[in-house]
Amino acid sequence: QKEVEQNSGPLSVPEGAIASLNCTYSDRVSQSFFWYRQYSGKSPELIMSIYSNGDKEDGRFTAQLNKASQYVSLLIRDSQPSDSATYLCAVISPRGTYKYIFGTGTRLKVLA
C-alpha cells in the first residue's frame, strides 16, 4: 500500500463545474496535509495546507480533511481551463525526519 494515493486521472470536468480531487494516506498519525498544483513543465506551487479536521476555504479552493477516514480532498469551484494541471497531495511523514510524502498526482482537465 502506498503511503499517499491519488487517482492519476485524467479527471475531466466542464468549465464552471466543481472539480473534486481526492487523496488517501496510510499512516493514521499524520497531521499535516498539502495540495500543490503543477502545470506541465513547471514546478509545484503550494495551493493549500490543512492541519485540522473539516474544511478550509481559500477563494475557489476548499480543502477537506477527514482524519478518521484518512482522506483529504480538494474542491475547485467554478473550474476554469486555466485550472487544468496536475494536483499533488502531500503529507508530512509523522515518523522519522518529518519529510513530505507526495502522491503521484491527479491530472485535471477543465473543458471549455
Added chain:
Amino acid sequence: NAGVMQNPRHLVRRRGQEARLRCSPMKGHSHVYWYRQLPEEGLKFMVYLQKENIIDESGMPKERFSAEFPKEGPSILRIQQVVRGDSAAYFCASSPPASPVGYEQYFGPGTRLTVT
C-alpha cells in the same frame, strides 16, 4: 522577497561528465529538499538538508550522487559520471525548520538536466 532560486535552469551534459545543480532557499529558510521528476511521473524525494548537515538522504542513489548545504552559499546537488537515465527535472524546495506539527515547502523553478 525572492523565492527559491535554482540554477542553471537547463543543463546539458555528455555521458560521464559531472552535473552540478545549485539551489538558494527563500530568505529565512534553513532547510532544503531535493526532488527528481521524470517526464509524466511523480516527484521522487532525494535528500533533505539543513546548513552543514544532511538530515535524510534515504532517496538518494548510493553511488554518483551527493548533496551539501554549506554554511555559506547555496545547496548543491552533484551527479558524477552522468548517464542517460539521470535526465530529469530536479526540483529544490525550502522551508523554515521542519516540525511534526507542520511546515510549508516552497519550490524553485527546477533544473532540467539532459544527458546526451
